Amino acid sequence: MNIEQFIQSTEALHSRLADLYQTASVLPWIPPELLPQAFKELYSTSKMVQLAAEELYQQNEELIETRNWLEAERQRYQDLFEFAPDGYLVTNTAGIIQEANRAAAQLLNVSRQLLIGKPIVNFVPLEERQPFRCELSQLCQTDRVRELVVRLQQNYGEFFDAAITVAVVRNQQGSANSLRWLLRNISERQKQKTALIDDKSSLIQDRPVHKHTKGETIPLNPLVVWYVRQGLVKLNTFCETGEEILIGLATQDMIFGSNMTSLPIYQATALSDVELVSIYVSEIAGNPMLSHLLLPKINQRLQQTESFLVIAGKRRVEERLYHLLQLLKQQIGESVAGGTRLSVRLTHEDIASACCTTRVTITRLMGKLQQEGVISFDSKKYVIFKD
Structure with missing residues (x-):
């Protein structure tokens, strides 16, 4: 019996009791004092039941209204999840997919039914899964929303670059119990970014070219x-005794200038025929595109400088020479038959200044490396590192 049937039954009972009580009260041959007390109590109780039923009915109407409102809200949020323009996933802390919207299923080329229960790492290329697992294990250690750029692969489909936003959901005890993932395909954006960088290269390529011959300052x-x-270009300075110190090599696509050092004496010498483009510092400050283009070039110089610092810190001269030759092989080496040749000739004096030793010592150690078969020289005295 539902609430409406219950109310109808109580109303009918109350009506019959009211009629019976009214009839018994007006019969002339029955004195009022003879009306049974139980009959009066029964009538009063039925009245209370009727009032309670009406109140219960009102509460039931309010509950129905609240339930309908909650259902509408639930459906609204479900629609926001289902029809979101970006892919949305809910996983446990191990990355097992528990919920997925239509955009996510379309992005990964898998039906939503088949996505449920699958590890999200399955859509990461094999060679990139280990770093992704390490990132996944760290996600639950912080409440900060993480932004990731990951290469994903569709099911039986192509690779694409994905921008992923991950948030951690915690229970009342503060323990992480799920992860929420927002996925966006940014492959087109990456292509546009690459095209933009290519366009920005013209900021340098279209400038006047200054040429300097080998040995020119x-x-x-x-x-x-x-x-x-x-x-x-060789970059060097001079110490108090007048000795030259090699502090860097500016190779193709690198930048250099006196405003990039605090050394009182700073000299640039062409180790080969070079082509240079001049860029005003004020122009870099006022052109974000140019600054963005030159930043990786400055980073190259910084990394090279740190490598020279590490070499200078080696205790043994043999170690300093070995690591310097490896750096030169990496920076200015070119493949030839049987090994790698340095593209320019560095004097023993240049190598000695970079190794913080004397030219005589470098000459002796280079001869030793040649005898051991580590290096050789071609007809123009260029160093060749044997394979």
């Missing part, structure tokens, strides 16, 4: 930085 201007289009 390149003039330095604190208002200008030089961009190496072609060739190799």
